[in-house]
Amino acid sequence: MNTFLIDAGNTRIKWALAASDAPLGVWLAYGAVMHADAAQLTEAWRGAVAAHGAAGKVIVANVAGADRRALLESMLEMAGVAQPSGIDWFASVAERAGVRNGYRTHGQLGCDRFAAAIGAHALVPGQALIVANCGTATTIDAVTADGAFLGGMILPGLGLMATSLARNTAQLPQIAQGGKLPSGFADNTDDAILSGLLAAQAGAIERACALHGAQACLVSGGAAQYIAPALGAHVPYRLVDNIVLTGLHAAARSE
Ligand SMILES: Nc1ncnc2c1ncn2[C@@H]1O[C@H](COP(=O)(O)OP(=O)(O)O)[C@@H](O)[C@H]1O
Ligand SMILES: CC(C)(COP(=O)(O)O)[C@@H](O)C(=O)NCCC(=O)O
Numbered sequence: 001m002n003t004f005l006i007d008a009g010n011t012r013i014k015w016a017l018a019a020s021d022a023p024l025g026v027w028l029a030y031g032a033v034m035h036a037d038a039a040q041l042t043e044a045w046r047g048a049v050a051a052h053g054a055a056g057k058v059i060v061a062n063v064a065g066a067d068r069r070a071l072l073e074s075m076l077e078m079a080g081v082a083q084p085s086g087i088d089w090f091a092s093v094a095e096r097a098g099v100r101n102g103y104r105t106h107g108q109l110g111c112d113r114f115a116a117a118i119g120a121h122a123l124v125p126g127q128a129l130i131v132a133n134c135g136t137a138t139t140i141d142a143v144t145a146d147g148a149f150l151g152g153m154i155l156p157g158l159g160l161m162a163t164s165l166a167r168n169t170a171q172l173p174q175i176a177q178g179g180k181l182p183s184g185f186a187d188n189t190d191d192a193i194l195s196g197l198l199a200a201q202a203g204a205i206e207r208a209c210a211l212h213g214a215q216a217c218l219v220s221g222g223a224a225q226y227i228a229p230a231l232g233a234h235v236p237y238r239l240v241d242n243i244v245l246t247g248l249h250a251a252a253r254s255e
């Protein structure tokens with residue numbers, strides 16, 4: 001039976017259809033849309049299950065609020081993927097798929113972070129890990145070799161940092177995404193902003209790796225491609241596509 005997975009973050013909705021026996025993170029179908037384009041999902045989902053077969057299990061990690069949850073529920077039903085009663089709304093619990101939740105109040109931990117920790121531990125078992133998920137927010141979490149989620153750091157994501165500078169200053173522009181990596185001390189405004197933002201993001205990840213004695217650092221999320229190259233050469237990092245979906249896949253396979 002196939003498994004249908006959704007990661008609804010604050011910027012984009014990512015989804016995948018996986019065969020039950022597929023290796024972690026290997027999808028039959030995959031897509032990602034901005035919230036404004038969510039209406040496109042119904043057709044895409046209908047097409048995916050028509051092409052690859054129905055899903056026996058549907059797991060959704062949603063940190064985008066109750067309205068999004070209601071919308072996802074109705075679109076899943078309209079697309080013929082799942083009835084509302086058949087959806088597993090992924091939640092941060094005390095323990096799942098070999099990862100123990102170290103938050104004082106288990107449910108307070110963003111369910112995407114718990115899923116990412118599960119994904120990281122499943123991809124790299126037996127190593128002390130830092131999981132950096134660079135989305136709307138950047139979250140940087142520590143997982144021990146035996147699967148204890150210790151907790152982490154939350155900071156504004158790369159896009160949010162850039163926008164908040166542009167919005168709250170008279171003279172600073174909104175910088176474009178991408179471009180070449182600026183050197184530490186930049187000689188123009190755009191590069192100086194990008195240099196500062198990347199130093200903040202990469203610096204936090206490096207600090208977390210040092211604090212935790214990380215043997216591996218998994219970097220994921222929409223802004224990962226910009227942040228990872230700014231990490232120091234000593235950081236044992238690896239880019240991972242969709243660590244949250246990978247974690248949901250690992251959770252589904254573990255049951
Ligand atoms: N094509 C893109 N569309 C939107 N955001 C992008 C894109 N490419 C990179 N980004 C960056 O990725 C972030 C969104 O990443 P994502 O992992 O989807 O976030 P979330 O899980 O919070 O929805 C944006 O804040 C932006 O910095
Ligand atoms: C920190 C987050 C906003 C990250 O969301 P994202 O950037 O993936 O959209 C989300 O995981 C969340 O709402 N967490 C709840 C608070 C916590 O994890 O402590």
Ligand SMILES: [K+]
Nearest residue numbers: 133135137139
């Ligand atoms: K995130």
